[in-house]
Amino acid sequence: MESTYIFLQQYWWFIISLLGALLVFLLFVQGGNSLIFTLGRTEEEHKLLINSTGRKWEFTFTTLVTFGGAFFASFPLFYSTSFGGAYWLWMIILFTFVLQAVSYEFQSKLGNLLGKRTYQFFLVLNGIVGPVLLGMAVSTFFYGSNFTVTKDNLTEFGMPVISTWTNPWHGLDAFAQPWNILLGLAVLFLARMLGSMYFINNINDETLTARCRRQLITDTVPFLLFFLTYLIRTLTKDGFAFDPETQQFVMEPFKYLHNLLAMPVLLVLFLTGVVSVLFGTIKSIFSPSYRKGIWFAGIGTVLTVLALLLAVGYNNTSYYPSVADLQSSLTIANSCSSLFTLKTMAYVSILVPFVLAYIFYAWQAIDRKSITKDEIKHDDHAY
Amino acid sequence: MQETIDTSMIDWSRAQFALTAMYHWLFVPLTLGLAVVMGTMETIYYRTGNAFWKRTAKFWMKLFGVNFAIGVATGLILEFQFGTNWSNYSWFVGDIFGAPLAIEGILAFFMEATFIAVMFFGWEKVSRKFHLASTWLTGLGATISAWWILVANSWMQYPVGMVFNPETMRNEMVDFMAVAFSPVAIVKFFHTVLSSWILGAVFVVGVSCWYLIRKREQAFARASIKVASAVGLFASLVTAATGDQSAYQVAQVQPMKLAAMEALYDGSAHAPLTVVGPVRIPEMLSVLATHSRDGFVPGINDLLQGGYPLADGSTALSAEEKIERGKMAVNALADYRQASKAADSVQMEAALATLQQNMPYFGYGYIRDTASLVPHVALMFWSFRIMVGLGVYFIFLFALLLFLTWKKSSFFDQSGWLHQIGLWSVPLAYIASQAGWIVAEVGRQPWTIQDLLPVNAAISHLETGSVQTTFFIFLVLFTVLLIAEIGIMIQAIKKGPEDI
Numbered sequence: 001m002e003s004t005y006i007f008l009q010q011y012w013w014f015i016i017s018l019l020g021a022l023l024v025f026l027l028f029v030q031g032g033n034s035l036i037f038t039l040g041r042t043e044e045e046h047k048l049l050i051n052s053t054g055r056k057w058e059f060t061f062t063t064l065v066t067f068g069g070a071f072f073a074s075f076p077l078f079y080s081t082s083f084g085g086a087y088w089l090w091m092i093i094l095f096t097f098v099l100q101a102v103s104y105e106f107q108s109k110l111g112n113l114l115g116k117r118t119y120q121f122f123l124v125l126n127g128i129v130g131p132v133l134l135g136m137a138v139s140t141f142f143y144g145s146n147f148t149v150t151k152d153n154l155t156e157f158g159m160p161v162i163s164t165w166t167n168p169w170h171g172l173d174a175f176a177q178p179w180n181i182l183l184g185l186a187v188l189f190l191a192r193m194l195g196s197m198y199f200i201n202n203i204n205d206e207t208l209t210a211r212c213r214r215q216l217i218t219d220t221v222p223f224l225l226f227f228l229t230y231l232i233r234t235l236t237k238d239g240f241a242f243d244p245e246t247q248q249f250v251m252e253p254f255k256y257l258h259n260l261l262a263m264p265v266l267l268v269l270f271l272t273g274v275v276s277v278l279f280g281t282i283k284s285i286f287s288p289s290y291r292k293g294i295w296f297a298g299i300g301t302v303l304t305v306l307a308l309l310l311a312v313g314y315n316n317t318s319y320y321p322s323v324a325d326l327q328s329s330l331t332i333a334n335s336c337s338s339l340f341t342l343k344t345m346a347y348v349s350i351l352v353p354f355v356l357a358y359i360f361y362a363w364q365a366i367d368r369k370s371i372t373k374d375e376i377k378h379d380d381h382a383y
Numbered sequence: 384m385q386e387t388i389d390t391s392m393i394d395w396s397r398a399q400f401a402l403t404a405m406y407h408w409l410f411v412p413l414t415l416g417l418a419v420v421m422g423t424m425e426t427i428y429y430r431t432g433n434a435f436w437k438r439t440a441k442f443w444m445k446l447f448g449v450n451f452a453i454g455v456a457t458g459l460i461l462e463f464q465f466g467t468n469w470s471n472y473s474w475f476v477g478d479i480f481g482a483p484l485a486i487e488g489i490l491a492f493f494m495e496a497t498f499i500a501v502m503f504f505g506w507e508k509v510s511r512k513f514h515l516a517s518t519w520l521t522g523l524g525a526t527i528s529a530w531w532i533l534v535a536n537s538w539m540q541y542p543v544g545m546v547f548n549p550e551t552m553r554n555e556m557v558d559f560m561a562v563a564f565s566p567v568a569i570v571k572f573f574h575t576v577l578s579s580w581i582l583g584a585v586f587v588v589g590v591s592c593w594y595l596i597r598k599r600e601q602a603f604a605r606a607s608i609k610v611a612s613a614v615g616l617f618a619s620l621v622t623a624a625t626g627d628q629s630a631y632q633v634a635q636v637q638p639m640k641l642a643a644m645e646a647l648y649d650g651s652a653h654a655p656l657t658v659v660g661p662v663r664i665p666e667m668l669s670v671l672a673t674h675s676r677d678g679f680v681p682g683i684n685d686l687l688q689g690g691y692p693l694a695d696g697s698t699a700l701s702a703e704e705k706i707e708r709g710k711m712a713v714n715a716l717a718d719y720r721q722a723s724k725a726a727d728s729v730q731m732e733a734a735l736a737t738l739q740q741n742m743p744y745f746g747y748g749y750i751r752d753t754a755s756l757v758p759h760v761a762l763m764f765w766s767f768r769i770m771v772g773l774g775v776y777f778i779f780l781f782a783l784l785l786f787l788t789w790k791k792s793s794f795f796d797q798s799g800w801l802h803q804i805g806l807w808s809v810p811l812a813y814i815a816s817q818a819g820w821i822v823a824e825v826g827r828q829p830w831t832i833q834d835l836l837p838v839n840a841a842i843s844h845l846e847t848g849s850v851q852t853t854f855f856i857f858l859v860l861f862t863v864l865l866i867a868e869i870g871i872m873i874q875a876i877k878k879g880p881e882d883i
Contacts, residue, residue, distance in 0.1 A: 069486075362497045
């Protein structure tokens with residue numbers, strides 16, 4: 001029973017990590033939107049770009065919602081501690097996604113109250129703020145947050161809340177850690193790279209795709225700078241480890257590097273992912289007729305993020321460490337659902353390949369032909 | 384000094400959740416209802432090949448799209464608010480409550496997100512058959528989503544299939560089928576989804592009547608009213624039937640909610656049903672609540688003071704006694720934890736026995752004042768009557784419209800007054816829909832989970848100012864977006880169906 005429970009904890013951390021990795025890939029919608037006014041010079045071009053990401057935004061949004069739901073079901077202590085504690089960080093993320101959700105449908109419609117430009121501004125706002133803050137939230141997995149967890153509080157009639165944020169900033173304190181900001185910026189520039197490669201694949205317009213290729217260079221340079229700096233620092237710093245013998249959390253030098261070396265599969269995944277991102281990007285920049293960069297960079301992104309998230313959850317590591325009280329840190333073992341719930345949810349997860357299959361089928365049916373200005377002009381549901 | 388939760392923070396968190404839920408519920412019923420109407424229309428197009436039906440279906444799809452986006456946006460906030468504002472809740476029952484939300488995401492949201500794209504952008508890209516399937520799958524996705532979120536909501540009203548684990552300090556699921564297919568969930572699903580079809584049907588009738596008043600798009604309007612009336616009549620009858628079952632279940636599992644709905648302070652056997660004012664139907668409340676003419680229906684005072692006979696032959700405890708036993712349960716849990724740390728197995732066993740004996744009253748331990756156990760009676764009483772009264776009205780409306788549009792079409796065409804009634808029924812459908820949720824959710828107060836966790840123990844540890852700020856941000860944001868949505872809808876309706 002104990003081994004089944006451990007397996008299911010790891011299985012569910014894999015599912016969460018996969019959803020997180022897919023979410024980062026699907027942030028190409030946000031990255032693309034952040035470039036609407038950089039790449040598009042005319043109203044027609046803005047419309048083409050918005051309609052291009054507009055046919056995918058629901059996947060990003062749905063993945064975000066499912067990521068939240070799956071995290072709630074499998075690791076409820078994270079859900080209660082992080083969302084209830086880092087209140088403002090999550091709220092700002094949610095606000096921008098709410099604005100994004102309506103902006104596609106509303107922006108070009110008559111009677112929309114705020115005017116087209118406002119909704120387009122909302123798309124750009126979400127395109128920048130969403131990836132930066134999501135990146136910062138992920139970075140707290142490596143650099144820690146300020147919270148305590150005291151389950152015995154449940155027996156206090158006056159204050160039965162078990163998770164407490166230890167400062168009044170409620171998540172905005174993530175800005176005080178420069179490394180969080182660095183990863184936030186890296187995710188933003190990655191999303192913009194993916195956005196450009198998606199446009200190259202999805203839009204049939206030579207002028208725009210040429211601009212996308214140039215924009216790729218502009219975004220790839222800062223991405224590499226931020227990501228590599230963050231990576232080197234993270235792999236060489238002390239990490240948050242759980243010692244199974246003493247049942248205590250301790251700081252371990254080179255913890256995340258040790259994790260990658262201790263789990264070579266993750267190292268291979270990580271390196272394959274990085275190479276794939278670089279291949280897709282570089283070929284998209286230098287080969288004017290190459291359109292499939294998004295697939296290489298997209299799959300590479302999924303593999304890289306997956307490897308990093310697995311590395312922070314497996315091998316007796318705290319995936320949500322507390323810098324306020326080290327012993328309050330969360331691991332996949334101390335924050336997960338019961339054996340019964342994880343098992344039940346595992347049966348449900350068998351349906352995931354079926355879901356992925358119909359998404360792929362429908363996506364292919366819609367994307368069989370790249371979209372053009374002419375198509376947008378004659379589509380009565382164009383955004 | 385020992386820290387205590389700021390009660391105003393609890394109220395602001397409740398207000399924020401209520402605000403989000405009520406805005407969300409403005410949009411979701413129309414999504415569910417329009418999905419059936421436009422699916423039916425496209426099916427007729429598929430079978431007949433008549434382009435008229437394609438044009439008709441596409442018009443309603445356009446309105447569906449505008450409404451869908453804002454429903455999605457408000458839904459996102461609702462899901463995450465369980466964590467942001469109700470963090471203790473998320474831990475205390477997350478083992479059970481999180482599962483339906485995750486399943487909703489995996490099974491329903493992806494289905495909606497995938498096939499809505501095909502529905503809107505696939506007319507010229509996929510076959511007619513694939514397109515029709517996509518339209519229905521979009522609606523099916525929305526309906527499956529409703530199933531799982533209503534499973535979660537029903538569990539809050541009627542918690543089953545779990546046990547409390549003192550080691551982990553939370554409730555843990557032991558029977559998934561009991562949670563997923565609880566009788567309360569099944570009835571709530573049909574009642575809620577079918578009532579959404581009513582709203583969708585009334586919306587289609589109302590908009591179509593506006594065209595008839597303006598003498599525009601008359602063939603389109605008549606055809607739309609025919610389809611909507613058929614859907615609406617069916618939905619109204621099923622909603623009435625499930626409403627009756629729902630009231631019976633409430634009487635069994637949430638008697639305080641029923642007492643508040645009826646403003647019944649002193650219960651009795653042979654209890655009459657108050658219609659409004661002095662109008663009463665003898666013995667009807669006993670029949671509805673107990674399926675027996677002489678069944679005892681407890682009132683608010685009975686529930687607070689106890690002492691009345693329960694169905695199993697035992698005598699009901701008073702609220703004070705329940706609070707006392709709740710405190711015993713919470714204290715026993717503290718003793719258990721302390722004994723566990725001291726590895727004192729004898730004390731652990733004794734504390735566990737006390738805990739288990741008093742666990743049904745666990746949540747009462749956090750109740751500070753028995754008056755807080757009574758939901759807002761006037762709000763409940765009138766919301767219930769508005770919901771039921773309008774539900775009956777819709778049965779007659781749809782039956783009349785169906786009869787006239789099929790059998791007396793020339794009379795219907797000339798009856799301007801009927802078109803006005805159809806048009807002005809739209810706000811009534813929204814009022815009925817909101818009233819239904821007020822009955823369900825205000826009636827559950829002060830519990831987040833019936834008898835298990837009151838709002839003051841379910842909360843996040845936040846400052847009142849933070850929640851106040853987000854409340855007003857949401858209020859402004861949702862209100863602006865609602866006005867924008869209505870503005871877009873009005874313009875789209877004025878423009879009318881586009882030629883294809």
